[in-house]
Amino acid sequence: MARYSTKPVALHQLLEQNSLACSAQHTQLLRQLNTELIRFLQLEQSAFCKISTIKAGRLMILCQSPAWATRLKMQRDAILANFRQKILPELAGIDIEVSPNLQLQYEKPEPVPQKDLPKISEQAADYLLAAADTMDGKLKEKLQKLAELAQRRSTTN
Template sequence: MARYTQKPLDISKVLAHSTLASQQQQVSLVQQLNKVLADVLQLEQLSFCQVSCIRDGRAIILCASAPWLTSLKMQRDAILDNFRRKILPDLAGIEIEASPNGQISKLQLPVAQKNTHQLSDSAASALRSVAQNSEGPLKQALLKLAQNADPQQPNSGKTKPG
């Protein structure tokens, strides 16, 4: 029987160099820039503009209309200064563009969406039985997954003491 000669790699190290990790960093950076942009414009929520991405070392800001484009261009230096001071010291500049369709879509993260899948009863019972023999965070995660089987069930996610 052949044996493995290499030790298994840590999953966090494998995923750290993936495209998913770099996209996640990009999304996080864009969210931070949008918060700073809202602070500079003294708004609670950005409804007419947003930082859409970072391309070639420049932050791209999309606006919903030409008047907002003009307004942001007049504040370009203050925005760039705040971006450099608070988040990206090596930011080359910013580009402010009008959105082609005139609407700015809200940034949606697939991670933030609620799980709407429901498990079969047999899968949920299997998860609960594994959770009985587990401890700590793994047990809690398995019980939470098992609750997706039938949210109306009163004992969903509960295990017998023992």
């Protein structure tokens, strides 16, 4: 008389069956494929196309314009060979579709606003020049440049 009808299962097997772990692996794989696609197309960021899903061993690439879809279709075999070699050897094929409403949002660094630099008075510039006269080498050059900058600002105002 067996008390339990199923045998114990190893923990790693249970975790492999977890849908959350599978979706995390799927997301990581898509991220790697998108990075490799950007590298292959020699772009800084993929603002025109992205890999959306993998279903039944086929990769789906969405493009914003027909021009990009045509470019990708012309390079489909090279992209497929690259992906098979570097990331996913069991990849069966690539499907390319145009989706004009595709929103490719990437975090772009916001431009840093230019701050008003502190203004140096003419008197401070004179002190810098006097201090530069007693110095040698690079420090003397730096102090003189700083004083000249202060004097140029005062003449432009």
